[in-house]
Amino acid sequence: MGKITFKLEGGGESTIFATPGETLLGLARKANVAIDAPCSGNLSCGKCKVQLLSGSSDSQKTIHIDNAQWDAGWRLACACSVEGDAEILVPDVASAYRSRMKVSDLSSPDELAVFNSLQASMEEAGLTKESGIFSLPVRMDAPTPDDTMPDIERIARAVRGATGAGKVTLTYFALKQLPNLLRANNFALRCICERREDTVEILHLLPIADTHPVCGLAVDIGTTSVSGLLVDMESGKILSKASAGNGQIRYGADVIHRIVEQQKPGGIDQLQKSIIEETILPLIDLLCAGAAIPKGRIYRMTVASNTTMNHLLLGVDANALRMEPFIPAFFHIDAIPARDLGIELAPSAMIKISPNIGSYVGGDITAGALAGMIWNRRELSLFIDLGTNGEIVFGNKEFLVACACSAGPAFEGGDISCGMRAIDGAIEGCVIDKETTEPSFSVIGGEKPVGLCGSGIIDVTAELFRTGIINGKGKFIRDGARVKFDEFGIGSFTLAFAEESATGREIVINEVDIDNFIRAKGAIFSAILTLLGSLGFSPSDVRHVDVAGGIGSGINIRNAIGIGMFPDLPLNKYRFIGNSSLAGAYAMLVSKAAEEQLLKLSKAMTYMELSVEPGYMDSFVAACFLPHTDERLFPSAKTL
């Protein structure tokens, strides 16, 4: 047994004894050492690099490690075991997550465009902005020997008078504040109240002069990315917006890996801790700092997330989700006190979770469909959400059918060696000159590029294909200044040379990346085709396509069609609606009517299990080609 010492770049070390053949990734997990491993050890993401400081290793060289790195002792932890004692340097994952956190600049016109348009369509659909939570200043008479009613009845009388409520109650936390606060403020207080039918509950008490807004929190928990909004619940105004990587990513990039991980002893707690303590709590801190609002003024939190993510958020065993017959623990659940999850907001803050409709169509999709307004149209519409899972909803006012496909994390920059989320430095658009093969980019933030986000990958793939640099199988077939082939004959395209990039390192996309991406886009297209076909429809019956996802500020639909990801429909039928899951969580936060509509919509939505649908696998295989093995499906591809 060798003694393995993990030295953490962020400080500290951890020692564990290894039996021969154990991978460093496995050992690190046993030793509770965090290593970034989105592909969970299938050698595809290249993100679990560690450096062997001493000792000898048995490792496989992969495309993710160049010769200089190899010589310096860098290895993929998932592909490396050591013999005898060894010292291993582990890069600071926490800092990587911190650096991936981002507060949005709300002064940028793009940032709030989706929400402004959402507010307009909510109004149109009759979903009034009325959350039920409101602030109420009340002035009471001080007690006298002739008026000795208890404090609680005094304040209830005042609130009843001001609101017309039949019954007024007070939370335990407000009760604890009551006697002191009343007397310190001459019996004039600001009550934060929640109305539920005929009852008003006093959630919190403040001095009457307190001017902080009554806040709520909308959170979209994706498998790869998490986004949040801090909202003034009375006006609906967005006070701050931020995003972060999902801390669970070190347990695997997709939901299946996460579920496998949570099956291990203590695994559920670990995954729950990871999403809450490593991701949501820092995100909340960021949102609150961004708007200068104390956490204690957040009175409600809404969450939109896929079925696995909401199970793991609650620490509910998700194993039955991945085993035939794929059973979730819940679709809809009542609100849960935030503090039961270790999320300290206002003491009585409740978390409401957007309902799931199937094991692989979760609250992110129902929330997204709510925000996309597909339920409010007469014409047949398609709603496509590009996340780690791709989900498709088809229908109109009369019916809604949904399905999911496993696209992998490519749309969020995972499984792509130079991939990243759609934050500053991400290439989000690309054109390649057919003559010179020189690329030009649009980069988020406008500076030099760092990597490639989802919309960028679509453009790069489409452009490499259009310019004949790669063929329909995604293999490199044309030489050029930026095209290289390694010792295994695997081709790659240098998007940015070292001096062109923000990091001083080359940004390269290779055949493995392109192959991962082709499978992702093939999964989406074949899911659309199978869903429509099973109901007797074809793409030409579709009148509207809403495309959602946190893949960038937009998506080049022409390119997405060009590579065979979306049906070949006129461009004006498409609309990019951004992160619709977050938009739905926002709607649910500020509007009780929207919350009710969401529940109604989720009950009406039918779930189709693609994996048991005959023909889906054949359709998927046929779609793993640029644009498609059946060119007739993409007549306009030739005109690119």
Add this chain to the structure above:
Amino acid sequence: MGKITFKLEGGGESTIFATPGETLLGLARKANVAIDAPCSGNLSCGKCKVQLLSGSSDSQKTIHIDNAQWDAGWRLACACSVEGDAEILVPDVASAYRSRMKVSDLSSPDELAVFNSLQASMEEAGLTKESGIFSLPVRMDAPTPDDTMPDIERIARAVRGATGAGKVTLTYFALKQLPNLLRANNFALRCICERREDTVEILHLLPIADTHPVCGLAVDIGTTSVSGLLVDMESGKILSKASAGNGQIRYGADVIHRIVEQQKPGGIDQLQKSIIEETILPLIDLLCAGAAIPKGRIYRMTVASNTTMNHLLLGVDANALRMEPFIPAFFHIDAIPARDLGIELAPSAMIKISPNIGSYVGGDITAGALAGMIWNRRELSLFIDLGTNGEIVFGNKEFLVACACSAGPAFEGGDISCGMRAIDGAIEGCVIDKETTEPSFSVIGGEKPVGLCGSGIIDVTAELFRTGIINGKGKFIRDGARVKFDEFGIGSFTLAFAEESATGREIVINEVDIDNFIRAKGAIFSAILTLLGSLGFSPSDVRHVDVAGGIGSGINIRNAIGIGMFPDLPLNKYRFIGNSSLAGAYAMLVSKAAEEQLLKLSKAMTYMELSVEPGYMDSFVAACFLPHTDERLFPSAKTL
């Protein structure tokens, strides 16, 4: 500034610097050192003894310290300051509290007599034993590809089928158990449910074979003593019964001292911690150990306590209770999750608190009046609760009026130098031979005596008076083998010589003790007279008198009349109903109808503030005499 080191008998030490003149009791509180001080420093209880190990003190010698103790350095912490550095030995208060804890022997016929008679009268009054919490075994079909409903809907369907409930919900904690437990038990579970109108909520899930009863906890929190019952909520059976001293006693013996103490910085938290962590949690452990039931099977807790005690239990500032115009924060409050108070029972266990009706008539009295059934009689009745406060309720089916008087802790053995709670070793009855002045006792547990409980003090006082050993003022006027006078001329009576007592120390009652007790009994009698008089009634109008209190297994009514504590009515009008506050908490626990009746009764009860009642003080002064300064009120006293 002297350096004072408190050496704790239980282990550990604590150092603090003293300015000249500070008492050791004050310093100990600052240093967070627990010293038992029920009288809170008024030199009357003699319980704050500490030993000066080194250093010199400035102290007053009191009757509580004999010469041998004085020479050994024992001092009353409340009456002692030190000069320069000093080391102080502090007896282990925690162990004193532990030793004061007691589990009842339920096989003794006395122990459950009160509850058996209560159950009969509950039945008579139509208060059915139906708590709303019940256990339900359910067997479900396992999911199949054709039956893929989520776990939560599967179990809800089964519970709906079995109960006919319109709606079935599940707590978050039960949800967390659900997927694993279902699959580990072949979809057969035992659900612990709570019915609320048309809704059934699943609180907890267990394997179907689990046979633990569904338990509840009834607790009476007195200022001096705390008692609890562990109850099978489905059958109403009492599984264990225990009592303890209220840990807050070191902050003062009565509610006023406690409120003064909670006003200090951090005081509310400290007093709340003291009642919960030092008293209730160990009591629950004791109750559970006694019945071999895990705490996690307790699904509800009911509390009956006076207004100050329930404010402090909840950590709610009680200061306005002691200041004109005497305003409580609440009378009635909704159920509170037990875990919000740091009381870990079943995760969803709620605490229900018996409602107060005034600042000095609390939930102990409304619960006691419920159990005494005064609200269900046509004839005029009196309900008298002997605790640290004495409370009186007068009325019938038509009206109820209540008042409180500050009797001090004498009825629970406080403020009496040889006093103790009614546990093993307590003298609970006494006869003194008029000729020889030799006493004979009945002692709880039947062994040698340790001290004197409430019923014993009544008897001893009555017998000392009857035998002419003391006069109407409580002064010693007759010699005898057991009568002594100290250097100040203060008389005392040796109830047990060293060899007659269980501790090997004399048990002595002195004039200070008797004086404290006469004031206690005077407070009770004058309160009764004032209450009746203010409504235009006199004692002869009363048809029933229920006497309650944890003062022993019974009370010699003849003696209580003989000393002028109760009105001179025929003995058969009196009934001793024991700890009626605990009985009321029990009724509230096992019967929803009783809980509703309690609320109704509390709303109907009128509170009379004695302190503003003209004539009360005169009446009190007149009653501080044996039996009374107006002998005409006690014609039968002469026949004793």
